[in-house]
Amino acid sequence: MCMKSIQAPNAVVMIRPHHFCPNPQTAADNSFQSVDQTRSAQEIAIRARDEVTTAASMLEAAGVKVRVFDDFSENETPDSVFPNNWFSTHAGGHIALYPMYSPNRRRERRTDVIDMLKSQYRVQDVIDYSGLEYDGIFLEGTGAMVLDHIDRVAYTARSNRANPVALERFCTHFNFEPMAFHSTDMHGRPVYHTNVIMCIATEFALVALDMIPDALRRDEMVHRLQQTGREVIALTEAQINEFGGNALELNTKAPEQTTRVLAMSARAAASLLPEQRAIIEKSAQILPIAIPTIELAGGSVRCMLAGIHLSARN
Template identity: 35%
Template sequence: MSHTTSSIIMVPPVDFCFNQETAQDNEFQHKIDQPHYVVKESALEEFTLMVNQLRDNHIEVLLLNKHHGDTEMPDAVFPNNWFCTRHNGEIDIFPMKTPNRRAEARPEALKKLLIHNGYQITAINHKQDSDSAFLEGTGAMIFDHRHTKTYAALSERCDAHLLTSYNQERGYETVSFNSSSSKGKPFYHTNVMMSVGEQFAVICLDSIKDPQQRATVENHLKQDQKQIIDISLEQAEKSFCANLIQLRNLRNEPLIVLSESAYHGFTKEQRQQLAAHGKLIACDIHTIETVGGGSARCMIAENFLPKQ
């Protein structure tokens, strides 16, 4: 099963602003002293430049646009939290923690976009929705498709029971653990402290305080022959170094998409290690990172669906 794809879905940040609801457990969001319209314009400009960069590097970028009548969606630019696609044509829709993010889940609009672009959908699965348990897609879960494993840091947005039952249904092994920031708070999403590529993993091992849990995660990665690029808490928190994604373009060339802050946050040696696994595509998304508290990986939803 392929771990990477050349087709992705992205959502323009037309309502982008500081989201007070998600800021309760996302310590990477920051209010900046600029008018709302300036912040939104900056985010839209960054988004457009990123899309162009990806298309210039032969990635198919499908845009899920807002329709007339849709409610305000300040975090819509991070679509990987509400759905993921599967190689067998299925789409899974996940339960989101904050009420103002649940509006982002637009399965019919997503279905229309994908079918229009020639993709086959065999089923849309709505995962358990409740007011107390959440599982926010590939923000909460880091898939290793080649080895059918899921890495996940438990948090308010990654419920242990939902995680286990989802992976059992999917046939993936669960590798769960507790991870916390330098302030002692659980990371809101696993993908801010870990990413997994075909033959590498970027991970902040320092954030896994329990020695046994840390050893378990390391052993899984080593057993699957991943090159481990271990980053510091500072690199994870200030530069979003773990929030990157490996893709393969339409020419079957490996690419690694990350932010400019992540690119500069890596040491020279780490950048060289990473570049051995694909061309580094560094995107300037400073406003989106600062205000939204998410980075390049959060902005990309992979499309693994088969062509019609």
């Protein structure tokens, strides 16, 4: 048993798509996307919808509050299953809305999600950065940034989806220190989102250290994470290709004490080494969720979960 952590939310928003497909507008810079030619588009869409339903049920059974919204749009919002990119919530009653790189991803923003948060949680303000899209400035939420809510650091892999101007504005408004770094795959291509190579939990962090070429920056990141008492688990690029870094720690609901779970895909969990699992399981139970269809879009479980760091209304 462990006390509740400010790093790990106990509630999430999920979007259940009814016409899911990998996004053609993001394929050029998302090397994690893939194509399934063995199933029809309808079969893929139905399976993705069912994977979200099952994932939500598994999280609820583990003690996480899940608020599911359905997306019935056809071909307009292929990546809607990944809501963590267009909004985030923060302790003290704050919400951020983000500028999205791909034009069809900008249509994912929806007022009913924000209205639910305002009605069910204590919200003081909504800071909307989406207007930066008109200036070609993008910052795709907690995909582009991996936030350390304890040490107040926003770890950000440089890419066309993480503009330094937007990052600086966010950090100023939300009291984070920006920690930007270069990250590349084996072909030298920038990693499109930070949260595929990095996960920060309460007592540990998963990081693809070999994919950060700047040794000084890499050492600085490890030092900062270790200063908070976390164990740094180095992931290989092979594990990253299995979405091993795309995970989110969650609190389970309990009046005073709680256990924590680390939500990740079954594929990602299978990539972990025994010694890595041992470190994680000292403070969080691994919750493997099978989402092979959704992973065709180049994201995994963490991308599907928009954490709610707000105080619930009575």
